Amino acid sequence: MTADPHAIATTEHSPVASLPHDARGGIGNPVLGMLLFITSEVMFFSGLFAAYFNARANFIDTDGVMRWPPQQFSHTLEILPLVGPATLILIVSSFTAQFAVWAIRRGDHTAFIRNMAVTVTLGIVFLVMQAIDYIELGHNGLTLTSGVFGTTYYTLTGFHGAHVFGGVIMLGVVLYRGMAGQFSAKHHDAVEAASLYWHFVDVVWILLFSLLYLVPGSGPA
Amino acid sequence: MATTALTPAAHGYRAGLYDWLTTTDHKKIGILYLVNSFIFFFLGGLLALGVRVELAQPGLQFVTDQTYNELFTMHATAMIFLFIIPILAGFGNYIVPLQIGAPDMAFPRINALSFWMLPLGGILLFMGFLTGGAAAAGWTSYSPLAQDRALSSTGYGQDLWIVAIVLIGTSSILGAINFLVTIFKMRAPGMTLFRMPIMVWTVTVTSVLVLMATPVITSALIMLFIDRNYGGSFFDPAVGGDSILYQNIFWFYSHPAVYIMVLPAMGMISEILPVFSRKPLFGYKAFVFATVGIGALGFSVWAHHMFTTGAVYLPFFSLMTFLIAVPTGVKMFNWIFTMWRGQLSLSTPLLFALGFLSMFLIGGINGAFSASVPVDFALHDTYWVVSHLHYVLFGGSVFGVMAGLYYWFPKMTGRMLNEGLGKVHFLLMFFGFNLTFFPMHQLGLAGMPRRIANYSSAAGWNDLNMAATIGGFLIAASMLPLLWNVFVSLRSGQPAGDDPWEGNTLEWATTSPPPPYNFDRLPEIRSERPVFDQRHGRIGH
Numbered sequence: 001m002t003a004d005p006h007a008i009a010t011t012e013h014s015p016v017a018s019l020p021h022d023a024r025g026g027i028g029n030p031v032l033g034m035l036l037f038i039t040s041e042v043m044f045f046s047g048l049f050a051a052y053f054n055a056r057a058n059f060i061d062t063d064g065v066m067r068w069p070p071q072q073f074s075h076t077l078e079i080l081p082l083v084g085p086a087t088l089i090l091i092v093s094s095f096t097a098q099f100a101v102w103a104i105r106r107g108d109h110t111a112f113i114r115n116m117a118v119t120v121t122l123g124i125v126f127l128v129m130q131a132i133d134y135i136e137l138g139h140n141g142l143t144l145t146s147g148v149f150g151t152t153y154y155t156l157t158g159f160h161g162a163h164v165f166g167g168v169i170m171l172g173v174v175l176y177r178g179m180a181g182q183f184s185a186k187h188h189d190a191v192e193a194a195s196l197y198w199h200f201v202d203v204v205w206i207l208l209f210s211l212l213y214l215v216p217g218s219g220p221a
Numbered sequence: 222m223a224t225t226a227l228t229p230a231a232h233g234y235r236a237g238l239y240d241w242l243t244t245t246d247h248k249k250i251g252i253l254y255l256v257n258s259f260i261f262f263f264l265g266g267l268l269a270l271g272v273r274v275e276l277a278q279p280g281l282q283f284v285t286d287q288t289y290n291e292l293f294t295m296h297a298t299a300m301i302f303l304f305i306i307p308i309l310a311g312f313g314n315y316i317v318p319l320q321i322g323a324p325d326m327a328f329p330r331i332n333a334l335s336f337w338m339l340p341l342g343g344i345l346l347f348m349g350f351l352t353g354g355a356a357a358a359g360w361t362s363y364s365p366l367a368q369d370r371a372l373s374s375t376g377y378g379q380d381l382w383i384v385a386i387v388l389i390g391t392s393s394i395l396g397a398i399n400f401l402v403t404i405f406k407m408r409a410p411g412m413t414l415f416r417m418p419i420m421v422w423t424v425t426v427t428s429v430l431v432l433m434a435t436p437v438i439t440s441a442l443i444m445l446f447i448d449r450n451y452g453g454s455f456f457d458p459a460v461g462g463d464s465i466l467y468q469n470i471f472w473f474y475s476h477p478a479v480y481i482m483v484l485p486a487m488g489m490i491s492e493i494l495p496v497f498s499r500k501p502l503f504g505y506k507a508f509v510f511a512t513v514g515i516g517a518l519g520f521s522v523w524a525h526h527m528f529t530t531g532a533v534y535l536p537f538f539s540l541m542t543f544l545i546a547v548p549t550g551v552k553m554f555n556w557i558f559t560m561w562r563g564q565l566s567l568s569t570p571l572l573f574a575l576g577f578l579s580m581f582l583i584g585g586i587n588g589a590f591s592a593s594v595p596v597d598f599a600l601h602d603t604y605w606v607v608s609h610l611h612y613v614l615f616g617g618s619v620f621g622v623m624a625g626l627y628y629w630f631p632k633m634t635g636r637m638l639n640e641g642l643g644k645v646h647f648l649l650m651f652f653g654f655n656l657t658f659f660p661m662h663q664l665g666l667a668g669m670p671r672r673i674a675n676y677s678s679a680a681g682w683n684d685l686n687m688a689a690t691i692g693g694f695l696i697a698a699s700m701l702p703l704l705w706n707v708f709v710s711l712r713s714g715q716p717a718g719d720d721p722w723e724g725n726t727l728e729w730a731t732t733s734p735p736p737p738y739n740f741d742r743l744p745e746i747r748s749e750r751p752v753f754d755q756r757h758g759r760i761g762h
Contacts, residue, residue, distance in 0.1 A: 026406070029327045029328070029402050029406050032401075032402050032405065032406060033327065033328060033398050033399075033402050036397075036398040036401055036402065036432060037394075037398055039432055039433070040394050040397075040398070040432050040433070040435070040436045041436065043432075043433050043434070043435075043436040043437050044436035044437070044439055044440050045440075046436075046437065046440075047436070047437040047438075047439070047440025047441060047444075047470050047473075048440050048444070050466075050469075050470060051440075051444060051455055051466060051470070054463055054466050055455075055461065055462070055463070058463065059461055060461070144447070144451050144452060144453060145451070145452035145453070145454075147454055147460050147461050148454045148455065148460065148461035148462050149461075151447065151448075151453040151454050151455055151462075152455075155443075155444065155447060155453070155455075159443075
């Protein structure tokens with residue numbers, strides 16, 4: 001670390017130069033790599049969602065009637081007090097992640113680090129709230145082994161949680177590198193890539209939350 | 222002083238070994254891929270010989286039913302996931318950056334990570350034999366068979382199988398991302414998309430297939446793992462699960478995987494046929510669009526593996542399967558008219574490419590039979606299917622791999638392989654292959670089911686099975702001249718020079734083997750044959 005990154009940031013402070021790109025124009029290799037990785041992640045979750053849709057469309061309850069959710073768990077999944085606020089927290093964290101990206105594109109290190117720190121914190125809070133929710137659900141009798149309803153619920157939310165965990169680590173590394181002064185308005189592909197991943201994790205949760213908590217169930221009550 | 226600091230003195234064996242273990246050079250990683258793949262090819266081949274020895278005669282002579290199940294499961298798994306898919310990725314690793322004039326892959330360290338996951342996955346897979354029984358539910362691991370602890374494997378084999386395939390799949394996905402970023406971002410100036418060598422195009426389409434399909438099998442295997450180990454109920458009908466769901470998700474990957482296993486081999490012979498016919502590839506753009514077409518159609522045919530389940534819409538999947546024959550047929554015309562009135566030189570790479578052409582044609586024709594629903598109902602799960610898949614994957618991909626090996630070995634090592642030994646290898650493998658797999662057509666038509674260790678001596682299958690077993694040993698014997706050839710050529714082979722075949726593409730514009738940075742200077746790129754243009758100037762056009 002011989003060059004002062006702040007000096008680079010100020011000399012290249014123009015909206016065009018500060019967009020992430022390589023020497024020949026277009027997006028940088030790490031950003032393209034992350035977009036392709038996200039494509040593969042979309043396909044991974046597609047497999048899990050397919051299993052969920054299949055179970056939801058074909059489920060026959062213990063009384064022989066097609067119904068979703070099963071009668072036993074008709075009031076187990078509740079938006080309040082935990083899951084709704086957790087959802088809001090994750091959505092807000094996507095905004096703060098984007099504020100951090102815009103800040104580093106301007107070369108504004110203080111705003112970048114502040115927003116990134118808030119994002120990481122919100123991510124950790126989401127994970128803690130999910131853990132508390134799992135414990136509550138377990139007390140109410142919903143486990144991985146309680147039929148296909150429980151299996152799909154925990155697998156989908158669990159793998160989403162694992163991706164949030166991965167995202168928190170990724171953003172944590174970006175935050176650490178940012179505090180070490182490794183990013184500038186010109187060189188911050190890792191910030192762009194990590195925030196794209198974070199938005200992806202957020203979108204998956206919005207889909208999951210809508211399916212699990214908002215879309216009304218079917219079959220006789 | 223600067224040079225001494227930059228070149229750490231390679232102190233013999235240990236420094237060399239350390240260098241290979243830690244390298245991020247795409248060429249060394251490519252060679253590691255090839256060596257690792259060949260090790261598992263020979264292991265998978267031994268397992269296949271086990272299968273053939275047991276089937277040579279009716280009755281159970283050598284193994285139990287359970288061991289037999291382990292043999293064919295591990296044979297297919299090793300050949301598909303640890304040989305064909307990785308060896309094509311290995312050729313891609315070595316050749317693609319050279320052919321597009323790049324100094325390396327886009328992410329060299331991720332490239333090394335992709336490779337090292339493979340031996341790790343392979344070791345985990347084969348650990349099953351040491352922990353009380355390898356996976357035995359077939360490479361498809363259908364549920365509920367794979368869920369039944371007594372049937373699937375007697376030890377930890379089935380779970381090790383799942384972990385290994387997820388690991389190998391992750392390696393493929395990272396490799397695909399690396400290929401796509403390399404191809405889209407690191408081409409030399411002048412190399413437009415329609416000047417890329419066909420090999421690069423096929424690796425591009427293959428990488429898209431890997432990227433879109435492999436994560437789906439990862440999800441299926443994770444669900445299977447949860448069902449087996451944590452009391453989940455994805456695929457168990459008794460608790461609201463659905464066993465057909467597994468087949469749908471599995472084949473959503475595993476049919477595109479067939480094209481993952483053959484497209485790069487098609488790319489390899491599309492490099493070889495023009496060079497050894499002294500003509501450009503006939504219909505370059507048609508070939509590119511046919512490749513893209515196969516990739517796109519490949520995602521809409523998965524349920525032709527599930528016709529007999531009664532749970533899929535037969536007319537749609539049958540029609541789409543027949544449609545795949547169209548772009549494949551286009552390619553056959555590309556290849557045949559490339560050779561038409563060319564100056565053919567029948568050296569080993571061309572022989573293996575011709576082997577690919579003829580054997581893949583048979584595999585395409587007997588495959589089109591099975592696309593017809595009524596025919597498939599009769600042939601499903603018989604030896605006809607075993608014959609079909611081997612004509613495509615062995616007759617196609619493996620012959621393509623061998624063609625590529627004889628073609629690029631001089632570039633990788635600076636030494637030519639011996640032509641005489643190469644021809645012995647080809648003849649033994651060609652006859653052995655047909656003696657093994659052609660009789661399986663008749664066995665299938667005669668009703669012999671796949672995946673059985675024993676059959677009645679009155680069924681009329683005795684002679685054909687004996688012939689297939691003899692053929693299997695011929696294939697094994699054909700590997701001896703190959704190994705001897707590689708061994709002798711590495712020690713004292715004829716020096717290759719930069720461009721022994723008068724090639725077309727950029728890898729022939731650098732030294733053999735290329736320096737770590739690949740190129741000192743590049744020829745001007747005005748077509749898909751820059752080295753040909755450089756050699757012949759405008760006269761060539």
